[in-house]
Amino acid sequence: MAEMIFDGWSGLARTLIVGMLAYVLLVFFLRVSGKRTLSKLNAFDLIVTVALGSTLATVLLSRDISLTNGLVAFALLIGLQLIVTWSSVRLRWVRKLLTGEPTLLLYRGEFVAQALHQARVTRDEVRSAVRSSGILALDDVEAVVLETDGSMSVVRRSSYTGPSSLEDVQRYSGRGTG
Known part of the structure; x- marks a missing residue:
């Protein structure tokens, strides 16, 4: 002992x-x-x-x-x-x-239900990420992306029409963010 x-x-x-x-x-x-x-x-x-x-x-x-x-x-x-x-x-x-791809969870104020389900992320978690970004209305959000490291990126709506940071995001079909 x-x-x-x-x-x-x-x-x-x-x-x-x-x-x-x-x-x-x-x-x-x-x-x-x-x-x-x-x-x-x-x-x-x-x-x-x-x-x-x-x-x-x-x-x-x-x-x-x-x-x-x-x-x-x-x-x-x-x-x-x-x-x-x-x-x-x-x-x-x-x-x-190795890392997978980023996944679109919310696009132009609308939740992407299938992506939320597959990523096992709740709408409340997405809303929390939006609030943490200082945004009140979901309509002011262009996209919420689940990144490959598990973090969520919140992208504000913009009138910019150039290349989009969302181009490599799974399920993103738009061109530009306008």
């Missing part, structure tokens, strides 16, 4: 030393990998983040895993993320596979 509470100074010293080194090296790897690794999380980014956390915990707490093995695991995960994000920037099909 006492061993569950304290099993010696060597285990404690290992956890402190390996923990500090692993933390510093993980921060270094994340800084080298760029801002994309730490951006708003889509599903792929979340998986990589959880895997990095799990690897850090394993390196810290398992005497069977050396710091070197942990660093190789960190480098592998971050390297794979760099390869996949590099591919997703250059290949649309990879981007769509």
